[in-house]
C-alpha cells in the first residue's frame with residue numbers, strides 16, 4: 001500500500017532525510033519510532049504530499065500521493081483545528097472533502113463519535129475543547145472517510161489513558177478492515193498494544209525494520225534479585241544462568257526475584273538512537 005524508496009530532503013544545512021525507505025502493507029500497523037529530529041514528521045509530510053523529496057519516490061497504492069489524496073487520512077503532530085467550528089462541523093467538512101454525503105456521512109459521524117467518545121462534544125466549538133478532546137477530534141478528522149492509508153503522527157501526545165485507549169482501539173479496527181497505518185510515537189508500549197511492526201528511524205533513515213519479536217530476538221533482558229542487604233541486577237540473554245549466579249553470590253536473604261524480557265525500550269537503547277540533534 002505504501003512504498004517509499006530512498007527519500008532525501010535537506011533543509012538548508014540539515015539533512016532531514018538521508019535515504020529513508022519504508023514499505024507498509026494493507027492491514028499493517030507500522031510503528032515508526034526514533035529520536036527527536038530523526039525525520040519522522042518530514043517523512044509523514046512527504047507521504048501525505050505536503051512536502052516534495054529532493055530525491056527518491058513515494059507511491060501510495062501504486063500512484064504518487066497527490067494523485068490519491070482522498071485515500072490518505074492524516075492526523076498531524078500539532079493540533080490543526082478550526083476554533084470556531086464544532087466537532088460535528090469538522091467531521092462534516094473532512095467527510096465532504098472526501099465525497100461522503102447525507103446519510104452515509106451522518107452514519108460515519110455517529111459511529112466514529114461513539115468509538116472516539118466524542119458524542120457529547122459534537123456540538124461544541126473546537127476552541128472550547130480540552131486538549132484531549134481536541135486530540136480525539138483531530139484523529140477523527142483523519143478517520144472519517146475510512147482512508148486506505150492512515151498517517152498518525154504522535155496522535156496520543158498529551159492524551160489521557162482513556163483517550164489513548166479509544167484511539168488505539170479505532171486504529172486497530174481500521175487496520176483489521178485493511179487500512180495501512182503509519183503510527184509515530186514515543187510511547188513504545190502503545191506499539192505492543194497495537195501489535196504493530198516496528199521501523200526505527202535514526203538520522204534520516206530507517207535503521208531497523210521488522211516485527212517486534214524479530215527485533216527483540218537476541219537482545220538482553222534483565223534479572224533482578226533483592227535481598228535483605230542489597231539489590232542486584234544484570235542484563236542477560238540467559239536469565240536462568242544469570243539468576244543462579246546472582247543468587248550464589250548475593251549477600252543476605254533473598255526477598256524477591258524478577259525476570260524481565262527485553263522490550264522496545266531495550267531495542268531503542270541498543271540501537272543508540274536516543275541521541276538528540
Ligand SMILES: Nc1ncnc2c1ncn2[C@@H]1O[C@H](COP(=O)(O)OP(=O)(O)OP(=O)(O)O)[C@@H](O)[C@H]1O
Nearest residue numbers: 011014016034035036037038039040041042043277
Ligand atoms: N521546516 C524546516 N526547516 C528547517 N529544518 C527543519 C524543518 N522541519 C524539520 N527540520 C529539521 O529536520 C530534522 C528532522 O525533523 P522532523 O520533524 O522530521 O523529526 P521527527 O523525527 O519528527 O522529530 P520529533 O520526534 O521531535 O517530532 C530536524 O533536524 C529538524 O530540525
